[in-house]
Amino acid sequence: MERGEVLLDVRDLKTYFFTDDGVVKAVDGMSFTIHKGEVLGLVGESGCGKSVASMSIMQLVDVPGKIVGGEVIFKGEDLVKKTPEQMRKIRGAEISMIFQEPMTSLNPVYTVGNQIMEAILVHQDVSEEEAKKRTIELLRLVGIPEPERRFNQYPHELSGGMRQRVMIAMAMSCNPDLLISDEATTALDVTIQAQILELMKDLQKKTGMAILFITHDLALVAEMANSIAVAYTGKIVEYSDVYSIFKRPRHPYTYGLLNSVPSLKTEKTKTPLPAIEGMVPSPYRMPNGCHFNPRCPFATERCRKEMPELAEIEPGHLVRCFHPVSVEKEAYA
Amino acid sequence: MAVEVTKVGEVAGGRVETYWYLVGKRLRKHKLAMLSLFVLILIILACIVGPYLSPYHMAELGSTGEVMQPPSHAHLLGTDELGRDVLTRLFYGGRISLLVGFSSVFSALVVGIIIGAYAGYYGGILDTLLMRFTDIMFSIPVMPLLIVLSRVIPGSGVWKIVVVIAIFGWMTDARIIRGMFLSLRENEYVEAARAIGVSNNRIIWRHILPNSLAPIIVSATLGVGGNIIYEAALSYLGFGVMPPTPSWGNMLQNAEYAMAIAPWLVWSPGLAMFITVLAFNYLGDGLRDAMDPRLYR
Numbered sequence: 001m002e003r004g005e006v007l008l009d010v011r012d013l014k015t016y017f018f019t020d021d022g023v024v025k026a027v028d029g030m031s032f033t034i035h036k037g038e039v040l041g042l043v044g045e046s047g048c049g050k051s052v053a054s055m056s057i058m059q060l061v062d063v064p065g066k067i068v069g070g071e072v073i074f075k076g077e078d079l080v081k082k083t084p085e086q087m088r089k090i091r092g093a094e095i096s097m098i099f100q101e102p103m104t105s106l107n108p109v110y111t112v113g114n115q116i117m118e119a120i121l122v123h124q125d126v127s128e129e130e131a132k133k134r135t136i137e138l139l140r141l142v143g144i145p146e147p148e149r150r151f152n153q154y155p156h157e158l159s160g161g162m163r164q165r166v167m168i169a170m171a172m173s174c175n176p177d178l179l180i181s182d183e184a185t186t187a188l189d190v191t192i193q194a195q196i197l198e199l200m201k202d203l204q205k206k207t208g209m210a211i212l213f214i215t216h217d218l219a220l221v222a223e224m225a226n227s228i229a230v231a232y233t234g235k236i237v238e239y240s241d242v243y244s245i246f247k248r249p250r251h252p253y254t255y256g257l258l259n260s261v262p263s264l265k266t267e268k269t270k271t272p273l274p275a276i277e278g279m280v281p282s283p284y285r286m287p288n289g290c291h292f293n294p295r296c297p298f299a300t301e302r303c304r305k306e307m308p309e310l311a312e313i314e315p316g317h318l319v320r321c322f323h324p325v326s327v328e329k330e331a332y333a
Numbered sequence: 334m335a336v337e338v339t340k341v342g343e344v345a346g347g348r349v350e351t352y353w354y355l356v357g358k359r360l361r362k363h364k365l366a367m368l369s370l371f372v373l374i375l376i377i378l379a380c381i382v383g384p385y386l387s388p389y390h391m392a393e394l395g396s397t398g399e400v401m402q403p404p405s406h407a408h409l410l411g412t413d414e415l416g417r418d419v420l421t422r423l424f425y426g427g428r429i430s431l432l433v434g435f436s437s438v439f440s441a442l443v444v445g446i447i448i449g450a451y452a453g454y455y456g457g458i459l460d461t462l463l464m465r466f467t468d469i470m471f472s473i474p475v476m477p478l479l480i481v482l483s484r485v486i487p488g489s490g491v492w493k494i495v496v497v498i499a500i501f502g503w504m505t506d507a508r509i510i511r512g513m514f515l516s517l518r519e520n521e522y523v524e525a526a527r528a529i530g531v532s533n534n535r536i537i538w539r540h541i542l543p544n545s546l547a548p549i550i551v552s553a554t555l556g557v558g559g560n561i562i563y564e565a566a567l568s569y570l571g572f573g574v575m576p577p578t579p580s581w582g583n584m585l586q587n588a589e590y591a592m593a594i595a596p597w598l599v600w601s602p603g604l605a606m607f608i609t610v611l612a613f614n615y616l617g618d619g620l621r622d623a624m625d626p627r628l629y630r
Contacts (some may be wrong), residue, residue, distance in 0.1 A: 060527055065458055092529030099521055099528075107522040109351075109543045119529040154351065170529060 004036035006073075007210050008057070008178055009268045013070035015049075015056045024283040026052040026065070028234035030309065034178065039204065039211045041221030041242070043254035043257075047280055048213045054180045054232070057212070058097060059087045075177070093123040096171035102164035102184040105156035113139075113151030119173040138169040143199060151179070161192035165199065172203060179204075180212045185220065196222060222246060231256050233281065233291040236310060239323055240317040250313060250324035252296045298323045355392060356547075366619020369612035376609055380431060383424030390421070404597055411597045413587065419601050426579040427603060430555075431609075433564045433580070435492055438556040440499035445506025450537050452507070453514025464511065466599075467504045475501045475518075483572040494573055498563050499581065502556070507553055513545035539608040547624040551617055559612030581606045 007332040027049040027121055030094060032187065034040045042050050055061050057072050057081055072079040074095065079087065085327070091097075099105045116135040118226040126134075139147035142165040155163060164184065179201065185193040188268040201224065204211055213224050221228055221242070228245045230238040230253065238251040256276040279293040281287055289306050302322055310320045360366055382578070402412040410419040452463040482497050517523065518541060526536050567573035568582025576583055581602040588598030 021508070058528060060524070088530045088532060090530070091527070097525075099525060101521050104418065104521040105525045107544070108539050122530050122532075122535075144454075167525065171524075173529075252504040278614075 003044070004016070004038070006033050007036045007038075007075065009035040009071075009073040010053070010057065011071045011073065013053065013056055013066045013072060015052050015065055016035075016068050018064045018066065022284045023288070026283070027232050029070070029237055030231065030234065031070075032229045032236055032239060034210045034212060036177070037204075037208045037210055038227065039213055039225045041225030041228040042212060042214045042217060042231060043216065043221055043278060045216055047283070048231040049234040050216075050231055051182055052212055052234075054097065054182050054212065057180065058086045058091055058095060059084075060091075065080055079158045089123070092119055092171075092175055092176070093174040095178045095180065096174070096176040097151060098164070098167045098171050098184045101188050102160050102167055102187060102300040105167055106163055111152050111154055112158065112163075113153075115271060116166065116170050116173055119170045123174050127323075131299070134173070138173055139166070141172070142166070142169045143195075144169070161189055161195065164188060164192075168196075168199065168203070172207070176209055178212065179312075180214070182308070185214070186217070195221075200224070217219060230257070233283075233286065235291070235320065236318075237292070237320045238318065239310070244314070244317050250317065250319040250326070250327055251292075251321050252274055252298055253292050253327045255294075256319055279319060301325060345465070356620075356623045362618055363619040364624060365615045365624075369615040369619070372608065373616065374589045376427065376605075376612075376613050377431060380424050380427035384421060386427075387418065387424065389418035389419040403595070410601050411595070413591075413595075413598055415582075417456055419584075419598065422579040422584060423581075423601050423605055423617055426581045426584050427586075427605060427609075429574055429578060430490055430561050430564060430582065430606070432489060433498070433574070434561040437495045437498035437502060437563075438553050440495060441502035441556065441560075442506050442553055444499060445501045445503035446510050446542070446549070448503065449507035449510025450514055450542065453511035454518055454533070454537050454541065456515070460511070463507075467477040467507050470501070471504050473501070479491040479567060483567065490578065491574055494564055494567060497567075498560055502560065502563075506549070506556075509548050510545060513548060517541045517544050521627065537563075551621045551624065552616035554613060554620055558610035561606060561610055561613075 001257065010030060010032050011131065013027055013030045014025070014250040017024040017026055030049065030053055032040065032042070042053065044050050045220050047307070051314070052061065052065070055065075055075075056067055057079065059067075059072075059082065061067060067080055070080070072092070079090070082090070113132070113135050116138060117128070117131045120134055121128075124131075127206050129221075135327060136151060137148045139150055144150050144162060144165050150162075154180075155166075158166065162226070167184075179200075184200075197220065200211065203209075211224070213221060215221060225242055226302050227239070227241050230245070230251065232253050238245065238249065238254045245254065246258065249258050253276070259274045260276060262273055276295055278296075281291060281294065287294050289302075289304045290299070290308055293303040300323065305324075308320050308322050310318050313324055404411045410423065413419055413422070436615050448467065452460040479497055479501065482500070483493060486493050486497065516539075523536060523540060526540050531540070564573055564580060565585060567580030568580050569586045571586065573582050574580040576587070585599065585600040585606075588595070588602070592599050
């Protein structure tokens with residue numbers, strides 16, 4: 001696959017939370033890259049550090065959290081080393097973000113038009129009328145009917161899907177190079193979810209921006225992403241293009257995740273849906289060696305002692321495992 | 334005081350209702366609060382217009398025969414020990430008392446909002462420092478210090494009182510605002526604002542503050558009444574507004590020794606203050622009910 005130049009390069013990122021009960025290594029040595037115009041899906045279950053990773057990219061980690069190591073190279077510059085003021089100019093202008101809860105992501109005391117205008121006025125030196133004109137264009141761009149009327153409406157007058165469109169309009173207001181979508185469709189109905197996905201894909205094609213698509217929903221990444229990074233306990237365990245991941249998952253965790261998705265076959269054979277044994281380990285007491293070893297059917301003595309490195313086992317396919325699965329899964333969809 | 338529960342955003346008569354519209358609507362149903370509002374407007378108007386309508390000047394001395402006259406046609410509320418018209422002085426005194434009440438609440442609010450907002454928004458060490466400072470201010474016995482301060486701060490008159498009251502009046506506001514900021518800063522719209530590059534100051538003043546207005550308004554309304562009493566207490570002790578400028582407080586103090594022979598000198602400022610403070614308290618109560626967030630979920 002032909003790829004553009006590297007836009008974002010996260011290298012060995014470590015974000016720890018220093019709580020009263022101990023140190024939580026929410027992101028513990030994550031690395032991934034996003035090329036220009038690429039959609040990278042970051043997948044994992046709750047608590048695997050996906051959201052913390054996105055907040056770390058934005059440099060919005062709050063106390064007691066702290067980025068303790070690693071680099072976030074965006075357009076050749078390390079964001080970790082930026083001053084708060086420099087970062088503020090990047091946020092919204094070059095990197096934007098949309099959140100999970102469209103119901104609460106808009107300020108209830110301002111009209112939606114007002115809030116999109118703010119996003120424009122914070123970064124661009126334009127007049128109020130110009131900003132208003134652009135806001136209405138943006139509302140139209142994200143598929144909101146009657147943008148002139150919607151401009152003067154308050155968030156509570158809009159439905160969840162509409163609000164998420166407004167959030168997208170806000171995120172798009174300065175033509176960012178990278179859009180981080182943190183579970184942006186999770187809180188929506190499936191039908192609305194499909195519309196929002198369609199909109200994001202469409203905008204991505206039109207503008208050529210890159211998207212970091214964070215979700216726990218495997219079906220969604222298959223729909224959206226070019227590449228996938230699977231996260232487990234703050235580390236990337238598998239990284240490849242969508243096709244390889246779904247066709248030949250090599251990490252036992254990825255394999256288990258894909259297996260636990262109901263398919264037409266499980267329906268036919270009436271076999272119980274396979275699940276991954278056990279639970280995500282407590283962040284305060286990570287197991288020695290590979291963090292997945294207590295739940296892994298293939299774990300050996302070595303897995304209980306050593307943490308495997310993320311290694312390229314095939315061109316473009318990186319896996320953090322001593323015993324990568326070599327069974328081919330029948331293709332999805 | 335039965336209040337109808339209406340959801341924000343509910344459409345009534347084809348009109349989408351905003352929060353403040355609903356608050357107004359509910360306040361109008363609160364009879365005591367509306368009566369208080371009416372009385373307050375009346376009192377404020379009287380204090381503004383009254384002195385122009387009165388044939389007397391507040392410091393105008395009467396002849397010997399006019400000293401301590403009971404209420405009559407010429408002097409509706411009688412005269413004081415210097416033969417001055419009590420009604421005229423009551424209007425002037427009201428101006429001063431209300432001015433002190435409003436401006437001290439306003440100044441205290443400005444200080445309280447600034448301290449509370451920064452403490453609540455930034456948290457951490459700044460929060461600890463500011464809130465411990467607030468605790469210290471809280472534990473100072475106010476009255477003796479007020480008396481000392483009003484002696485130490487040079488100058489006399491109204492503004493000194495305002496400053497003195499504000500210095501000791503901001504702590505409750507600061508705590509309320511800090512609490513509001515602590516909870517509101519966790520809102521996703523704050524995170525979203527940060528994610529589009531809005532500066533911290535702008536988030537504090539433009540995004541969080543407007544959302545914490547309700548308790549501020551209630552506390553301010555109740556505060557005006559409280560501070561009128563404060564001023565009266567200071568004036569009564571002789572440390573407040575200095576004669577000949579009248580305030581309800583120093584009129585009361587003046588009248589103290591004459592209580593037996595000229596009770597109208599006590600009743601007039603006393604009742605004026607009583608009614609005003611009561612009205613502020615009822616209005617504050619009404620506002621609190623009307624803005625109760627539990628009714629807007």
